[in-house]
Amino acid sequence: MTLLKQALLRSIRLRALLLTIVLVGGLLTFHGMSSQAQPVGNTQLLWYGQSAFKLTTPSGKVLLIDPWLTNPLNPNGKTDLAKLDRVDLILISHGHVDHVGDAAAIAQKTNAKLVSTADLGTALVGYGSYPKALVGMETQGNFGGELSLLNDEVKVAFVPAIHSSAIASDGSPANYAGNPSGFLIRVKNGPTLYHTGDTDLFSDMSLIPQFGKVTVMLACIGDKFTMGPIRAAEAVKLVNPQTVIPMHYGVFNLPGTPTAFAQALRRQGAKSQLRVVKVGEVVRL
Numbered sequence: 001m002t003l004l005k006q007a008l009l010r011s012i013r014l015r016a017l018l019l020t021i022v023l024v025g026g027l028l029t030f031h032g033m034s035s036q037a038q039p040v041g042n043t044q045l046l047w048y049g050q051s052a053f054k055l056t057t058p059s060g061k062v063l064l065i066d067p068w069l070t071n072p073l074n075p076n077g078k079t080d081l082a083k084l085d086r087v088d089l090i091l092i093s094h095g096h097v098d099h100v101g102d103a104a105a106i107a108q109k110t111n112a113k114l115v116s117t118a119d120l121g122t123a124l125v126g127y128g129s130y131p132k133a134l135v136g137m138e139t140q141g142n143f144g145g146e147l148s149l150l151n152d153e154v155k156v157a158f159v160p161a162i163h164s165s166a167i168a169s170d171g172s173p174a175n176y177a178g179n180p181s182g183f184l185i186r187v188k189n190g191p192t193l194y195h196t197g198d199t200d201l202f203s204d205m206s207l208i209p210q211f212g213k214v215t216v217m218l219a220c221i222g223d224k225f226t227m228g229p230i231r232a233a234e235a236v237k238l239v240n241p242q243t244v245i246p247m248h249y250g251v252f253n254l255p256g257t258p259t260a261f262a263q264a265l266r267r268q269g270a271k272s273q274l275r276v277v278k279v280g281e282v283v284r285l
């Protein structure tokens with residue numbers, strides 16, 4: 001057999017193998033999706049602006065994510081803060097002030113426990129006034145791990161983020177605050193959410209849906225400090241959620257906009273549904 005024929009044969013065998021892998025992968029994904037069908041509408045998600053959300057579970061538990069309620073996009077920040085009477089958990093992705101936000105004040109008022117990487121937890125107690133008693137082993141973790149919380153109603157896994165993380169207070173030098181994260185949040189009898197935190201696009205995002213279909217991706221799009229619309233649209237293609245909600249735009253003169261994000265999603269062929277949420281709007285999932 002000539003060398004050319006041998007090379008051709010090898011190429012055909014390789015293609016057949018790749019096709020088999022793709023088909024088997026597709027069948028597994030389809031099986032995973034069909035077995036995870038959940039009732040819709042009993043979980044509520046409220047956007048406060050920037051990366052701040054309130055998630056209310058079907059049983060009424062309340063989680064806040066990156067709770068900067070008093071951000072410039074939110075005209076009712078102070079009222080929203082005063083109105084909060086019940087918060088079970090506060091998830092914080094990294095140490096920057098627009099993500100830590102009003103966490104310490106909310107925790108002091110509601111006794112909400114901190115969900116974060118252990119390094120960030122230590123830093124928030126040390127330099128961020130988060131009550132030490134609310135930062136315990138039960139709600140602290142690190143990458144690769146998943147926390148089972150609130151009597152197993154909510155599971156939170158830490159997802160890496162390409163960003164930075166430090167805490168500075170009152171003009172003092174910045175303190176180490178662990179590696180920045182995103183969160184994969186699985187609600188029992190409810191949706192699976194992926195909050196990206198602040199990040200650039202990275203190819204390992206494609207691993208996220210292998211562990212369960214993402215219902216809603218909360219994606220930073222502002223550009224400059226995080227991925228912008230074009231790179232965020234590529235991230236959506238990798239994660240392939242049912243719905244994507246843009247966040248982390250409209251403050252600090254960030255150039256990324258939902259309009260540019262919509263164009264990028266269309267142009268780049270993302271299949272997910274875009275849902276642009278207003279500040280203060282509640283989405284039922």
Ligand SMILES: [Zn+2]
Nearest residue numbers: 094096163198
């Ligand atoms: Zn940041």
